[in-house]
Amino acid sequence: xxxLKIVMTLMVRDEADIIAAMIEHHLSQGVDLIIATDNGSxxxxxxxxxxxxxxxxxxxxxxxxxxxxxxxxxxxMASRAASEHAATWVINADADEFFIAQDPRLxxxxxxxRIPTSIGSFPVPVVNLTGVPARSGAWIRRLTQRDVREESxxxxxxxxxxxxxxxxxxxxxxxVTVQQGNHGVDIPSLGTPDxxxxxxxxxxxxxxxxxxxxxxxxxxxxxxxxxxxxxxxxHHGMRDYRFWKAGVLESLYLVRHPGQHRGSSEVPSEGxxxxxxxxxxxxxxxxxxxxxxxxxxxxxxxxPGDQYTSDERQSAEAVAGVVIPLEIEHIEASTRWRDLxxxxxxxxxxxxxxxxxxxxxVSRLRARPEARLRALVRRAVDAARALASRGMRAFRSSGxxxxx
Numbered sequence: 001x002x003x004l005k006i007v008m009t010l011m012v013r014d015e016a017d018i019i020a021a022m023i024e025h026h027l028s029q030g031v032d033l034i035i036a037t038d039n040g041s042x043x044x045x046x047x048x049x050x051x052x053x054x055x056x057x058x059x060x061x062x063x064x065x066x067x068x069x070x071x072x073x074x075x076x077m078a079s080r081a082a083s084e085h086a087a088t089w090v091i092n093a094d095a096d097e098f099f100i101a102q103d104p105r106l107x108x109x110x111x112x113x114r115i116p117t118s119i120g121s122f123p124v125p126v127v128n129l130t131g132v133p134a135r136s137g138a139w140i141r142r143l144t145q146r147d148v149r150e151e152s153x154x155x156x157x158x159x160x161x162x163x164x165x166x167x168x169x170x171x172x173x174x175x176v177t178v179q180q181g182n183h184g185v186d187i188p189s190l191g192t193p194d195x196x197x198x199x200x201x202x203x204x205x206x207x208x209x210x211x212x213x214x215x216x217x218x219x220x221x222x223x224x225x226x227x228x229x230x231x232x233x234x235h236h237g238m239r240d241y242r243f244w245k246a247g248v249l250e251s252l253y254l255v256r257h258p259g260q261h262r263g264s265s266e267v268p269s270e271g272x273x274x275x276x277x278x279x280x281x282x283x284x285x286x287x288x289x290x291x292x293x294x295x296x297x298x299x300x301x302x303x304p305g306d307q308y309t310s311d312e313r314q315s316a317e318a319v320a321g322v323v324i325p326l327e328i329e330h331i332e333a334s335t336r337w338r339d340l341x342x343x344x345x346x347x348x349x350x351x352x353x354x355x356x357x358x359x360x361x362v363s364r365l366r367a368r369p370e371a372r373l374r375a376l377v378r379r380a381v382d383a384a385r386a387l388a389s390r391g392m393r394a395f396r397s398s399g400x401x402x403x404x
Contacts, residue, residue: 007032007172008091009074010036015045016043020297021282022097028281030110039066089117092182099167099169117171124168127203129143146273156324166183213250216237216249251319
């Protein structure tokens with residue numbers, strides 16, 4: 001593994017409640033360098049990144065425009081990972097994603113060292129971590145449940161379209177293009193890793209309502225600021241932005257979590273499975289003295305924050321019972337309108353393309369010398385025939401040869 005170089009890219013905005021845990025986790029798992037771009041954070045995230053940059057393991061850049069240009073910024077970082085740092089593998093991550101080996105006996109580095117680079121790129125499944133909801137405060141000891149609910153039930157019960165889309169890990173390559181959301185690259189996948197060395201991502205998108213509300217607002221306004229982006233009616237960020245503008249986001253945030261409430265020791269079972277690796281490894285990292293900036297990690301391992309009561313949960317469920325059917329109706333109507341618009345636009349493009357093709361063919365024919373010559377010959381022949389015809393008529397009108 002001596003020649004193995006693992007570089008992670010990270011574009012962040014207002015992630016102070018998680019960024020230290022994310023960095024500590026990946027560096028302890030064998031990532032050599034994290035290239036981070038701060039997108040104009042105002043909650044202290046940029047200062048936390050500066051603390052880690054002092055260690056030499058994090059390289060920090062700034063991109064201040066809030067225009068959701070994730071693909072451009074991340075592609076540049078991923079290319080830099082190859083050109084400036086000779087990366088063997090590149091991982092493009094979000095602040096709320098924790099890459100791990102599925103085999104708990106392996107570190108991320110050990111697993112990647114056993115995956116041949118000849119496969120180019122490969123997908124990494126993502127699973128949400130959830131648990132007891134809270135308005136604010138620490139989350140690591142609270143969110144210890146894997147969300148394994150049946151996907152077909154998510155929309156009708158908690159207004160989620162699906163579980164997260166897989167991420168992609170790829171070999172280092174200068175000029176690589178990373179798709180919006182980090183879910184694809186232009187490096188073909190020529191195989192899948194051996195199951196013994198498979199990876200997965202623990203995803204923590206709903207840590208507190210305060211955090212999630214900020215994320216939803218930032219996402220929605222960034223898409224609003226970039227008219228070139230046209231997210232689907234099913235886009236999770238724009239869906240929750242609609243909920244926030246309607247004043248019901250907190251209720252929908254609450255019902256997405258297991259049915260626990262403040263003071264309850266009950267552990268949810270159906271649709272959820274215990275997942276404590278993140279809590280355990282981060283706590284051990286701090287206690288062992290191996291944390292790079294322990295002062296940034298320690299507050300994230302504090303006791304759980306401001307949680308909700310059972311009455312508040314019941315109220316949220318009542319609101320969700322009204323909102324979710326309306327959201328389903330909205331999505332169906334929006335999807336039908338979008339499909340009709342796209343069909344009409346495609347028909348117009350086909351007609352325009354056919355017209356342009358016909359004009360191009362005519363233009364090319366007219367431009368050919370032989371075509372011009374044939375046209376001149378045709379005109380000359382036509383002129384000769386016309387002249388002969390006029391002469392014949394004149395000859396006949398004068399009585400012809402017999403009248404001489």
